[in-house]
Amino acid sequence: MAKAAAQRDPMSVMSGRTMPHNIEAEQALLGAILVNNEAFYRVSDFLRSDHFFEPLHRAIFDVMAGLIETNKVASPITLKTFLPPDLDVAGLSLPQYLARLAAEATTVLNAVDYGRAICDLAMRRELINIADDIRNAAFDSAVDCPPREQVEDAEQRLYEVAETSRFGSGFETFDAALTQAIDKAALAYQRDGKLSGLPTGLKDLDAKMGGLQPSDLIIIAGRPGMGKTSLATNIAFNVARAYEAPREGSSSTPEMSGGIVAFFSLEMSSEQLATRVIAEQSKISSSSIRRGDISENDFDALVQRRQEIRRIPLYIDSTGGLTIGQVAARARRLKRQRGLHLIVVDYIQLMQGTSHRVAPNRVREVTEITVGLKALAKELNVPIVALSQLSRQVENREEKRPQLSDLRESGSIEQDADVVLFVFRDEYYLKGQEPPAGTAARIAWAAELEASRGKAEIIIGKQRHGPTGTVILSFQGEFTRFSDLAAAHPLPYHPSP
Template sequence: MAEAVRKLNSAETPLYREAPNNIEAEQALLGAVLVNNDAFYRVSDFLKSSHFYEPLHRKIYDVLAELIRMGKMANPVTIKTFLPADEKVGDMTVAQYLARLAAEAVTVINAADYGRAIYDLATRRALITVGEDMVNIAYDAPVDMAPSEQIEDAERRLFELAETGRYDGGFESFSDAVKTAIDMASAAYMRDGHLSGIATNLHDLDKRMGGLQSSDLIVLAGRPGMGKTSLATNIAFNIANAYEPAQQADGSFKAKNGGVVGFFSLEMSAEQLATRIISEQAEIPSSKIRRGDMTESDFEKLVVCTQTLQKIPLFIDSTGGISIAQLAARSRRLKRQRGLDVLVIDYIQLMQGSSAKSSQNRVQEITEITTGLKALAKELNVPIIALSQLSRQVENREDKRPQLSDLRESGSIEQDADVVLFVYREEYYLKNKEPKPGTDEYIKWEGEMNEAKGKAECIIAKQRHGPTGTVSLAFTGEFTRFSDLAEEHHLPERFE
């Protein structure tokens, strides 16, 4: 026992390890801001008061930030009234401490470097917290928490830390929320097309929805043969093809236009999906590509198109029957490693729930999946386009246009979705009703067919932040391509 105590008291073994911090860097940064308020704007977009280790420094930074954002002068004299007068820093008062910080201030040029040092140390402290929690939970091993659940929780916390530089998930002040809303409005004003969300490049749809909004769950539904997957691949390609990165103040990249797209294809293989996109872009029917039935000029077109396509940030995962937990983990990984701006899932009914209970009841399972997708959209702060099948009751109606009540297996799809889009093509149903040629019915059918040919409807049945209604699109069946419809009143004036 005496030996153990002697070892514990020896100089080799420290009694405790202090969390990583750098008080001098914090003092230098605060001093720089007190001397020249412009230094604040070098760090304000990534450094928060919670990143400071010393509680008094957090208070000082908060007061500085508030005064500077209000356009007022922030110096040792103006901010001392907002800080506790009776607090002591060693043998100094707070007012004397502020004066000392300003007197020993560094130049403004170094402000960003000090800010990054403080930010990195705060991230390391948060990592220690996550690591300690992981170890403690793994030792205690609660009965109701399976190891896979703990891995998922740890991955989520690490992802949040990688994204925000801290792990708290608590309340944020309304002023922060207002600031974010104003930033979004200003970004929309500056962006091409004045959209607050990500442009799909289907202009009528963008106008109605304002683009794809971050953290929205967008359900795209339709009966088989309507072109759900085609519309989803068209939108995914348009976004990835328009991708333009812009560097942020903290060195990371963010999409200025377009975005990085993750595509979970549970129905088709990655190669089948790629063939569809090549067919659409090169304007060669996919059946011809598969059979190799191409002319020399077609093949040249294919090669040129493939070279362009290889550069776009579109990532495909074709694992069948993926669970919501696996999908969330892979999406977080993609965002961390390559970035992520839009996620597409084809389709909800092919996914599995994570818990054993829900897999016994299909409605419960779909509820778990849609709730999980909505939570993931908020966590990753990206729009998620999830495709969904519709029930057969559509086929029994005279008017085959889908309604919200047709969403299959669960009301939770309608409930959790921020936007519900239906794809409908009259041409598909008319084709199957062809009467005998030469009859009056045939002439009537032919007129209807000509009217519906090459047209599709995208019905916005639900939208949390915008109007509902129908958008007309053009559909080219042989290339499975949706595009803007050139309506008669949109065409330029013609002279005979």
């Protein structure tokens, strides 16, 4: 195979060491396919031609795949028509080499094992190439390329190698799918509140949604001032606070009532986000905390609350202008290092896609972001809560309650989301519509304002696996706190006669 060897990738030898490979395994697999084309279907879902080390074997596998996928027979006779006839393979002509592959073939039963061995060796070669690229990039780094970007690029490439080399399970029986569905229903039945997903800490909202479902993309949308960031922060904190780490040595999986949360805050700093949380928990106005307009007792309360909640697994990344690739890389890293059960992104319009560098089309860019977020939710099997702005057309109509068409760049967001929640507070708009004093309109307005005071509507505009509708929550703006309406405004107690 001297001539064929000369055509190998120049990266096949590095620093005097030959790249990992197994020519015999490649020959055995190709021979097995030539003898019995059924062997191809046993490896075709995970093995590609570029996994082969020998270039000639890549070409043979490509031709065989093309023939078999068009319902033709792949044999030494049919293959030689599509390959260079003048090849000299270690003194053998191409027809002779194909005949030897078929003659020395192993059984079809070993095809999967050989295929996986070839795939594993290809992954090791790719790891070597990545390591070499990382080294060269570090030596020859451009001035405008910070090391952090190189780290993230390396993480992305390593993860792609792991994913593309994963052996998929392929089809599963309907019985297996039914078992999973029944297991999920049993978990919801046994859980407090009958939830199948991650509890938000807001019982009325959970009752409508069944909690935050794994692999779902949940959009929280609203106009500025409605409280969408406050709602997302409350949910993230509630989930993190309820988390209980598995006990060491325990073989059983604990029932999940909380989880580890990754919060990507593209708008606010981590300090601002923490101020919102501590204000909500201590019931001290966040504006008073920022100005230092608090009493000694208030400060003691802040320190006390800090001690109580400082260990919750809520991780904040406040880097601005992240791309969907960077969000994915950082989420994967957190899941690998500490675990991950919920991702929050505040907000979509502040993220960047990769397409903005080549085509400044914002709609296309947002489509890339929402498709990427949905794919990440499925990949990590966690719910992703992503915030989104609404277009200004809401302000130009009399009925201010938002609709799906109000989503900015709405096409992709509406299509890719599993759940769309709108945050609406009538009180916000009524405050700016005060009629003149002493008029009948003023009396009606005052009554309407009082009825809406401290209340927020969470409008479920879309829910792929559940009903739509509206949930009324209590909202305390000074504390940026959402809570269940019944808990915030309990009915008066009337003793029995």
